Amino acid sequence: MLAGPQPFSLHLDRPLGPGFRAGALLSVQVLERLEAGRxxxxxxxxxxxxxxxVPLEPGARLLARVMASGGRILLRVTQPAAGPETTLAPAPAERIAAAFLAAGLNxxxxxxxxxxRLLERLRLPSQSHARLAVMLLQKGMDLDSPGVAELLADLAYGQSGGRGRRQARPWPGKPERLAEELRGHLRRSGGGQTAALxxxxxxxIHPExxxxxxxxxxxxxxSIRLRRRSxxxxxxxxxxxxxxxxxxxLNRKDAGYRLQAICAGTPGARAQRGWRRLAQKLQNLGVETDDTIRGDEGFDGFSLPGEAGVDTEG
Structure with missing residues (x-):
């Protein structure tokens, strides 16, 4: 655990890159100790x-705010670390139920x-991972399999709870044995990157x-996520x-396309201007765009809020 409950700072060796604005709250997971103080x-x-x-514990999760100080970016930890044994708030059943409905399931x-139980055990955010877990059930996967965590990390690549940079993987089997081989990969996967993606x-799966x-x-x-109806x-x-x-x-609409932008939090004036410039360029290419940037509340990474699933089971 941390030495003391007082707020402290994490100093970065390199910039975070685009998408990390000052004032944003981030979830930080401690992976390992490199050397003294690092x-x-x-x-x-x-x-x-x-x-x-202060000393950190591998496996701990921190809540930190992005700060600018002396021309450098640092992370100000605003909440004491949660060790590996700490339980997070329960995943809301309403959001999980919404993920089933969005997938066309009862x-x-x-x-x-x-x-x-899966989301709480792996400490994954329900908004971005509930729909992914539902998809695993649709494909007949056992959510208690040890390899499920590795597969979810690939499916949520780049997001909180997802995996970092990936390595290429070989194609493992014949199409007619996909389900059997996928279950086998999940059973065998105890560490490293799963080959199940x-x-x-x-x-x-049905209906999409x-x-x-x-x-x-x-x-x-x-990640790029493509939907096909059949x-x-x-x-x-x-x-x-x-x-x-x-x-x-990006949605296919009749003979054209329509693009919507979704942002977690409130986009600033610069982002609004950038979106308008992009929208104008896309419209010149025949792609329609929304006039405004939507908030991410209710967006599960696949379906937009208010969309209903197709052919819901009884």
Missing amino acids: WLVSIRGRRIPVSAE PRPEQVQKVR PLFNHLQ QWFVVPYDYGEVSG PAAEADRLVLTTDGPWSFV
């Missing part, structure tokens, strides 16, 4: 070395509790199929998540 931490899936004024109490993408592709582009990482249909939605506060949703 630690490796994870912030939104990035592994970042920091200097700390939220049965026993399944809601399975997802809730390609298999996850090829398993068909999502494909998740992690990416790294310069200082930005996240095996023969073209993709009708693309969601781009980032390791910052931004997500983008």
